[in-house]
Amino acid sequence: MSTSIEPGLDGSEPDLSVVVGERRHLLNLGYRLLGSLAEAEDAVQETYARWYALSPRQREAVESPGAWLTTVAGRVCLDMLGSARVRRERYVGSWLPEPLPDRVEWSSVRADGDRSEPVDPADRITLDESVNMAFLVVLESMTPAERVAFILHDVFRYPFAEIADIVGRSPAACRQLATSARRRVRAAQTPAAPVAGRAALVRHFKEAWEARNIQALVDLLDPEATMTADGGGLVGTVLRPVEGSRLIAQYLIHIADKAPGLTLLERTVNGQPGLVAQNAGVTVTVAAFDLADGRVTRIWAVRNPEKLRPWTEDGAS
Template structure:
């Protein structure tokens, strides 16, 4: 370590703990957080001496670097079977060893789990702004959006987290609402569909880079209704049915008897809060395999084979 980098051990450890906290809350995995922080310090020492001397706030630079690494890793991860969820569950109750133990006591495991349902940018903006209190310009630099855009992202995240804490929906209520959504889509009733959505509903379209789909999430009940009706516009040889998706009633769109899209719904307070549209052919491969002799596929419930 250069003489210019010399710091009291307490400050060194506090800086590393802070970076680990940031990475942990963005990725949800202690192992991943360690890896991110190691990479961030590696980039710091990869700079020339002259370049490091130009950085007046090393801790801020490291936080921006760690945040950028986290976003890159999240962008590469598969939301459907994100390995960080498995890693987090495998960590066990060793709170004393976790870099984010103090934060866990403050905001709780429920919040960390709820963060998984946010979009990349929303999660980053909320964590950096609300959990760590970083300045708006720092958050904007990490997320790659303008300060007003980051403020909007954080507000949407706060709203969704409040929705998550609201009264849960029973399976029967979820099923009834999903079937109502299907009926609105089939009859192309925009007003009915919008009324079934939360005012701040969000729709995500996952094409996996293999189908030309919307890249950015769609926000707002009217906008989400319009995007769904456009996407599910009735055409010859297309059908839309309700089926079990991830254990709850969702929608399945078919073209020529091939599953073209699987739609899952997150519901709160008797309205659809988030819509997840999977179009990635790789993720739909199991849906298009012939059923096994032992019974229906694991993602389908025998009592919900469709109401086409």
């Protein structure tokens, strides 16, 4: 297993720093499995709680603490995914994954909502293609077992024999789960555009939105584009996806007219060019984009304030 850690050379209980050093790996795993930073942090906390619930003798007997922690984290996330599916069926409007800022903009916010010092770099999610919004949205269409098998194997390169121990199925069954998940991802994939081209298209989109130029927005949108917004019932937003370039453009102009003080900022969202909307210095929307053939095909606008806590005024300005 890629994260295995050797116990103390003298056979004693593993050093605390070695065990705590697994936190970043576990957080990265948890976010990809759950699509929520808050839930990933809960999963990591539960994993460590189970580790420290072991007696010293039991911890000494663990051959590879890193492998043990990953196995437990995988099982915790699998359980959380099952309950999350039930909660999301009752969610008001569309549920979207929690957006992540670029690592240089990352800030920490305590559970009570107060801003704190910049987060420890060791706690940051590694931004790559496995956390872009399009990828995470596809993961939401998978069963919990499919998602765990696919992420552990295709993203973290765990062998199916070890995944089987986490999922509670045979290695062959886990292979089939990953294969099924892989088909879903391939069916939803669009040709990747160069980063510079993506950034330029998002910039043009921002400028057209600021200018309230409805025709320019229509021209930048694919005719069959879709915009999905997530307010979680906490803020006003459309509850169903808006489909079609003209309807999306009209809706965006309507938003701009209702919030004349809205400021749009170009920011990295889940590793890709995106937009952050602020009102009086407070981040109110984080938008991620999917692009194809020089046009915007999908927009995911996260407005639920509970999902915007990492996007502090300082971190997004």
